Amino acid sequence: MATPNPETANQILIQSNKVEVMKVLSRDGDRIGHVLAFMIHKRTGRAAYAILSIGGFLGMGKAFYPLPFHLLDYDPVADDYRVTIDRRLLEGGPSWSNNAPVFDQAYADRVASYYGVDREDLTLG
Numbered sequence: 001m002a003t004p005n006p007e008t009a010n011q012i013l014i015q016s017n018k019v020e021v022m023k024v025l026s027r028d029g030d031r032i033g034h035v036l037a038f039m040i041h042k043r044t045g046r047a048a049y050a051i052l053s054i055g056g057f058l059g060m061g062k063a064f065y066p067l068p069f070h071l072l073d074y075d076p077v078a079d080d081y082r083v084t085i086d087r088r089l090l091e092g093g094p095s096w097s098n099n100a101p102v103f104d105q106a107y108a109d110r111v112a113s114y115y116g117v118d119r120e121d122l123t124l125g
Contacts, residue, residue: 016040023080024052024072026087035081036064039103041122048120049103049111050081054091065095066103068117085115 022035033054038047047069054063067090072081083090093114094107101107105122112119 023078024050025075025078025080025082027082027084029082030087032083032087032090038069039066041120043124048108052083052090061097063095063097064100065090065093066107066111067093068111068115068120071115071117089115 016038024032024034026032033052036051036053039049039051040046041048049066050069050072052065052067054065055061067083071084073084074080075082094111108120108122
């Protein structure tokens with residue numbers, strides 16, 4: 001049984017600078033990686049995407065995957081996130097390793113199209 005992280009286990013809200021301690025597991029319970037960051041919508045204040053850090057060794061070979069936030073489920077017992085989609089689908093999705101793309105409307109539409117989810121409106125008006 002997983003031991004909850006004492007830094008986050010008893011909190012409903014998590015500071016963005018503490019998010020890297022949040023593990024991400026597959027829906028089968030296998031460790032995938034961790035949350036690197038959340039993409040917060042400036043107008044609504046809600047997390048629209050989680051940027052997952054997957055793979056790598058000693059800082060080399062990591063890949064970063066933007067995942068629509070609602071495709072994660074929080075497990076309060078283990079204090080981690082579970083990806084609700086198949087790991088192979090996630091690992092075949094939009095990602096980067098060195099230079100993050102500009103997360104504009106076109107990129108958000110690409111992510112939404114890949115995962116078959118509703119389009120996220122990134123306008124501020």
